[in-house]
Each structure stands twice: as structure tokens, then as C-alpha cells.
Amino acid sequence: NKNFKVVVIGGGPGGLSVSSTVSKLLGKNQVAVIEPSSTHYYQPLWTYVGGGLKDFSESSKPMGSLMPKDAEWIQDKVTKLDPDNNQVQLSNGETIGYDYLVVAAGIQINWDQVKGLKEALGKDGVTSNYSSESVQKTYPFIQDFKGGNAVFTFPNTPLKCPGAPTKITFLAEEAFRLQGVRDKTNVIYNTSLGKIFGVDHYGKVLQQLADERGIKVNFQTELLEIDSDNKEATFRNNATKESHKQPYDFLHVAPPQGPPTFIKESKLADAAGWVDVSKDTLRHNKYSNVFSLGDCSSLPTSKTAAAITGESGVLKHNLIADLKSKKAEQAVYDGYTSCPLIVGREQLILAEFSGYTGKPLETFPVDQRRITSIGQFLNKEIIPSIYWTALLDGNWTGPSGVRNALKFLRPANLS
Numbered sequence: 001n002k003n004f005k006v007v008v009i010g011g012g013p014g015g016l017s018v019s020s021t022v023s024k025l026l027g028k029n030q031v032a033v034i035e036p037s038s039t040h041y042y043q044p045l046w047t048y049v050g051g052g053l054k055d056f057s058e059s060s061k062p063m064g065s066l067m068p069k070d071a072e073w074i075q076d077k078v079t080k081l082d083p084d085n086n087q088v089q090l091s092n093g094e095t096i097g098y099d100y101l102v103v104a105a106g107i108q109i110n111w112d113q114v115k116g117l118k119e120a121l122g123k124d125g126v127t128s129n130y131s132s133e134s135v136q137k138t139y140p141f142i143q144d145f146k147g148g149n150a151v152f153t154f155p156n157t158p159l160k161c162p163g164a165p166t167k168i169t170f171l172a173e174e175a176f177r178l179q180g181v182r183d184k185t186n187v188i189y190n191t192s193l194g195k196i197f198g199v200d201h202y203g204k205v206l207q208q209l210a211d212e213r214g215i216k217v218n219f220q221t222e223l224l225e226i227d228s229d230n231k232e233a234t235f236r237n238n239a240t241k242e243s244h245k246q247p248y249d250f251l252h253v254a255p256p257q258g259p260p261t262f263i264k265e266s267k268l269a270d271a272a273g274w275v276d277v278s279k280d281t282l283r284h285n286k287y288s289n290v291f292s293l294g295d296c297s298s299l300p301t302s303k304t305a306a307a308i309t310g311e312s313g314v315l316k317h318n319l320i321a322d323l324k325s326k327k328a329e330q331a332v333y334d335g336y337t338s339c340p341l342i343v344g345r346e347q348l349i350l351a352e353f354s355g356y357t358g359k360p361l362e363t364f365p366v367d368q369r370r371i372t373s374i375g376q377f378l379n380k381e382i383i384p385s386i387y388w389t390a391l392l393d394g395n396w397t398g399p400s401g402v403r404n405a406l407k408f409l410r411p412a413n414l415s
């Protein structure tokens with residue numbers, strides 16, 4: 001049995017941002033990162049890949065090239081959590097002990113929850129930007145589309161990047177215009193939610209744009225089943241409980257998602273299955289030597305890499321204070337998250353807000369509800385390099401410093 005001062009589960013942005021800093025601090029053989037995958041994906045790029053604006057190869061790097069050099073990479077997956085004994089079990093049967101545990105295993109995609117989805121995915125116009133394989137089919141299917149019904153879905157579960165299902169809708173609608181097939185096309189967005197976007201400040205602008213572009217938005221409408229032989233999808237209206245069949249020629253699915261099974265079945269889980277942490281300190285509510293961040297945590301903000309920037313700063317502050325046995329004041333997370341709402345090839349609304357209050361937390365001293373091409377440039381070209389070179393290395397904890405520096409330029413009429 002091996003023991004480490006700090007064990008981090010997951011080599012996504014949550015796990016790497018924390019393990020980089022902590023392993024630099026503690027030196028060799030003190031920090032382990034448990035991560036089964038040999039590839040790390042920058043998933044936010046997948047909207048651009050699906051929209052034909054970025055090459056898939058730009059979204060991945062070998063996991064080994066990103067692992068902090070002072071951390072030990074254990075290439076396996078955790079199958080069991082045993083917080084009473086400060087250890088985790090791996091799929092090879094080994095157990096790994098820890099003084100401190102950081103859980104950052106991401107969200108689980110439950111493809112099986114939609115009947116027929118697994119069989120249909122990647123064939124005959126059915127696609128999803130939510131997997132590394134199917135995202136590569138989205139743009140070819142858009143290009144092949146000759147008109148008819150283009151249908152887009154939003155699941156009846158929590159999901160990562162809740163803006164992603166609308167972004168691909170807008171990008172596809174624009175592509176159909178550019179390809180000259182828009183007048184033969186119904187663009188239909190079926191969402192399980194009661195509005196197009198959770199935060200009204202931006203949602204109102206987005207709904208108006210959908211109306212202008214002739215995107216038909218159906219609320220409380222959940223995808224239940226895909227019959228790929230007949231190119232028909234079954235949806236249920238959860239308000240009226242009525243189901244209907246929708247013929248499709250193109251179908252983009254945002255699949256049902258939930259907490260990873262090994263977390264859900266453990267003592268670390270809250271009632272819904274997420275790692276049960278304080279929304280302020282990111283420390284576990286029962287096991288004080290356990291922390292969590294990112295998509296698998298119970299933090300009630302929207303699940304994005306942008307949120308992880310702020311979360312990682314808070315988590316590291318509090319964990320490092322423990323490691324140094326300092327009675328430091330606990331850092332507190334404000335729920336910062338961002339959803340860069342891509343609405344065209346050169347158009348973006350840079351939504352930034354607190355998922356806790358629903359209030360805007362904008363970096364730049366302008367009204368960020370405006371559609372800009374600069375926002376698109378920032379999100380498409382600049383933020384990816386901040387991610388690869390600064391967030392994963394533990395050196396970027398979000399834009400709050402920039403926001404504070406620019407505050408005095410902010411017109412008084414903006415919140």
C-alpha cells in the first residue's frame with residue numbers, strides 16, 4: 001500500500017490546477033494524481049469543433065505532458081472511496097492512503113438514459129458535442145444537411161456547460177444560412193428547462209436573438225427515445241405529461257448527466273450523489289481532510305472550467321493552510337462562473353455571473369450582454385492558451401484581479 005500526503009482524483013482542469021501548485025509546494029513523492037486516461041481534453045473547444053471553427057486535434061494533449069513533474073501519476077481509476085480509513089481503492093485492487101484527498105472526477109454522462117441514443121449516435125445525422133468521438137461528426141453532419149428538421153436537445157438533469165446546447169444551435173442555424181438551406185429548414189430547440197438560459201440578465205437577450213433567427217424554442221420538453229431506423233425522436237412535455245414523436249433530419253443531443261457512480265455510492269456523497277462540500281470553503285461537510293471542486297462537487301454553481309478557476313484558488317488557499325498547520329482565515333468562493341454564449345462564427349455574449357446569486361460578475365467595464373467579435377476572439381484564441389499554460393499549471397485562479405483593476409472604468413449605470 002502506498003501513502004501520500006495529498007491524493008487528487010482526476011486529471012481534468014480541477015485536478016491538475018490543484019495538484020500542480022500543491023506538488024510544487026511539497027516536493028517529490030508527496031502528491032499523487034489518480035487518472036486513468038492517457039489524453040486530456042480541453043472540452044470547451046468542442047463547441048467550436050462541432051461548429052467547424054476549430055480542428056479537433058487542438059482540443060487534446062497527452063496526459064503525461066500535463067502531469068505536474070513533482071506529482072506521481074497513478075494511471076488507474078478509483079473504484080471505491082473509504083474516507084473513514086483515509087484510503088481509496090483502485091480498479092487493480094490496490095489501495096492508496098492519504099492525509100488529504102481532493103476529488104475532481106468530473107461528471108458522468110449517462111447515455112443509456114435515452115433509449116436508442118447509444119445505437120444512433122454518430123450515424124445518420126445524430127450527434128453530440130459531449131463526447132470526444134461524436135463531436136467529430138457534428139460539423140460533417142451540418143455540412144451534409146440539405147434541409148428539413150434540425151433538432152437540438154437540453155436534458156432534464158444537471159449538465160456541464162449548460163450553455164453548450166444553445167451554442168451549437170446558433171452555430172448550426174448560421175451554417176444553414178451560409179449553406180443556402182435555411183429556408184427549407186426548421187430549427188427546433190427542445191429544452192427541459194422553463195427558459196432558454198438560467199440567468200435572466202443574459203437569457204432575455206438570448207431569447208430575443210432566438211426569436212429573430214427563427215429558432216423555435218420548446219420548454220419543458222425532454223428527449224426520451226430515438227428511433228434511428230425511422231429518424232424519429234420521442235419527446236415528453238413535462239408540464240402536460242404528453243409525449244410526441246418528432247421526425248428529424250439532424251439531431252444534436254445534450255445527454256443526461258449525473259455524479260460518477262463511485263462517488264454516488266460512497267460516504268462522501270450528498271443526497272443527490274455529488275461530493276458534499278461547503279459552498280464557501282470547498283471542504284467536505286463531514287470529512288474535514290477531504291475537498292472537492294469542479295463538475296463532481298455539490299457546489300451550486302454552473303459546472304464549467306471557468307468556475308474551476310475561482311474554485312481552485314479557494315481550495316488551494318484552504319488546503320495549503322492545513323498543510324502548513326496554519327490557522328489562516330478560510331478563503332470563500334463567490335460562485336463565479338462564466339458561459340461564453342457563442343451565437344455566430346464571429347459573435348459572442350460573454351456571460352459572467354455568480355451561480356450563487358445569479359448576479360453578473362463581469363470582468364470588463366462594458367455591458368457584456370452585447371454581442372461582440374472581440375468576445376469571440378478572446379474565448380476562441382486567448383482563453384485556450386490561458387487554460388493550457390496557466391490554469392493547468394496552477395497559476396490562474398480566475399479574472400477577479402482583472403475585474404478589480406478595471407472596476408474604476410465601469411460606468412455607474414452598469415451593475
Ligand code: FAD
Binds near residue numbers: 296
Ligand atoms: P473533467 O474535465 O471532466 O475531468 C475529470 C477527470 O477525472 C477526467 O480526466 C476523468 O478521466 C477522470 N476520472 C473520472 N472518473 C475517475 C475515476 N473513477 N478515478 C480517477 N479519475 C477519474 N466550460 C467552460 O468554462 N466554458 C465553456 O465554454 C465550456 N464549454 C463546454 C462545451 C462542451 C461541449 C463540454 C462537454 C464542456 C464544456 N465546458 C465548458 C465544461 C468544462 O469542460 C468542464 O466543466 C470541465 O472540464 C470540468 O473539469 P473537471 O476537472 O471537474 O472534470
